[in-house]
Amino acid sequence: MNEPGRLELLHLAEEALHRLAPGLPADAAVLLRRLHAEVPSAELAAPEGMAAAAASLFALAQDRPPGITRLRVLPPAPGQGAHAVAEVVTDDMPFLVDSVLGALARQGRVVRQLLHPVLAVRRDAAGALLALEEGPGSAPAGTAAESMMRITLGAAPATMLPGQPAAAADDWPALQAALAKALADTRIAVADFPAMAGLLRGAEAEVAPRAEPGAIGFLRWLAEENYVLLGHRRLALTAAGGLAPVDAENLGLLRDTTLPVFDVLRDPGSLPPPLREALAAAAAVTVAKANMRSTVHRPQHADVVVTQIPGPDGRVAGLRLFLGLFAASAYNRNPRSIPLLAEKVARILAAAGYDPEAHDGRALRNILDTWPRDELFQAPETE
Template sequence: MAADDLPGTDEERAEAALIAAAANILGSGNRDVPEDFVVALFAHAVPEDLMRYDPRQLAELAADAWALLAVRKPGVPNIRFDAPALAGHDRLRVDSVLEIVNDDMPFLVDSVLAELTERGIDIHLVVHPVLSVLRDGAGRLTAFKGTKSVPGALRESIIYVHVERIDEQARRAAIVEAIERVLADVRVCVADWRAMVARVADVVAELKANPPPLPPGEIAEAIAFLEWLLDNNFTFLGIRDYGFTASQAALEPIFESGLGILRSRDMAVLRRWNEPLVITAQMRALLEQPTLLIVTKATVRSRVHRRVYMD
């Protein structure tokens, strides 16, 4: 099909022709990279961003991305962050390439991009295809099934990002370590999401079945608020119970109750480091009031979804 016969805008047709040319280069070079992988990787890029590259550059980049798919065990992301040194590719002299292969789940892209943005890193290109693949028991890729869901196939996310050139290997390594922490937070939040929702639903059910001795209007308002949260109006990142110390002077976490990011004993949202949250006179007065719900801000910002102080 000629470029003029492709559907879409002029930019989209030019992009499709560019991707097709890159796929042809890989095919003519007897590469093991399927042509439809090249299309899957780049098809949803912003045309303006992708048109900065020529077909040979895209072919080389796709071959590198394909190699990262070769072996991966479910539950463990593959992350590579390189400063390409491909001879004759002037455009790539100003780019570093971040590639992440992971189990598909919510919040991956926005969480990774938030980490890069917080570090002041300029982003040049982002694509995020989700692929269906088959792997053997050792995690080796045995079949690529395209972008559509296929019964029995794993759904894997590729986050493929070009950023400003970062030649310092130590700096790239530090960024990879930070992204590993981000992805670990995303994983536990997603894994525990149903359990967190169920725990809040249990609180609602208990309030309805055994209401505390408070004004009915306040109880109804609390129930309505919690049900509103449960109606996809809140991103649950973690749940943990707290109790008073023996002296009643501080709150300390009940670690075994933790879900999501609050599984970790190192995650302190109501205290500093390993110190319990000491109760001041003002705080005690607030806690002793017959109030059903208290909404406050944590002392740390989320690494999942949005970089804001958590509620």
């Protein structure tokens, strides 16, 4: 995107930036260029608007101690434009954009424009900005990749998700809090991912003595980038027959001990069906839906993979809850190619008694192949 008209517009924007804030270092112009690098030429703002956007985000980026996210929501105001703006400066990591957009959707906010350069940034030990590198690609020695976002919001909120009430038009503190939580949760989930992945691999060995081959294959399949791990909690079976969390093994989003995953966990008489099933001999691995929407990646109800933990006597001594989201590609896979589901589909087809090559058999197979994966995982075979 280096056509002459575009280059001239960016040059005018740099001149406007120098007039707007003559004391800014040359790195502010680097941010201006990178901030608008992916914007189609026809959608570029006026030079003064581009300059103001770069100056504002550059100011936010001036000081960011290690591991800290800088975030602010700028309400509409005279001289600042008719639309609210959210600005973010943080370490680059997976799921940032998805999580921010999910938080905005939960707040019923419409996104007019998202600018999101990832820059190589040099800071001192306290986090003061020293330099921005011009070129994209891997960060040179002494720099770190930082994600910088400037999000322009629609003038009025709208209900974006089923069951979510529209936010008040001027409740900017609530919007900032929602964005802060999404960004913090993303950081935690990414930081704990290696530990959670290790526990998922270890769960294969834990369930092996009791599990069907399909269940073990399913855990292996999850680990092959088919499941976005967001949290882990270990529940120990108590002497009274209840379940107690082992806080030292709370990881990811489930570091938050107030998140119950299911509504009831400690009263064995009212455990949800997935947990009752997981405590029975025939359910070494089960899949359920959590009672919470994910704040990371996609704003949908999270999935929970429940695995048994055997005690020294071979009996079930506890459960592991792996909170996450199935990868988008998993929803497009034929269920007969997914371990656990493949065996379930085969049992349903066999129980139906149809000739698999006859019309009715092929019709039932097509129904199961196209059935929503979430429902297919959780529905009892008798239904």
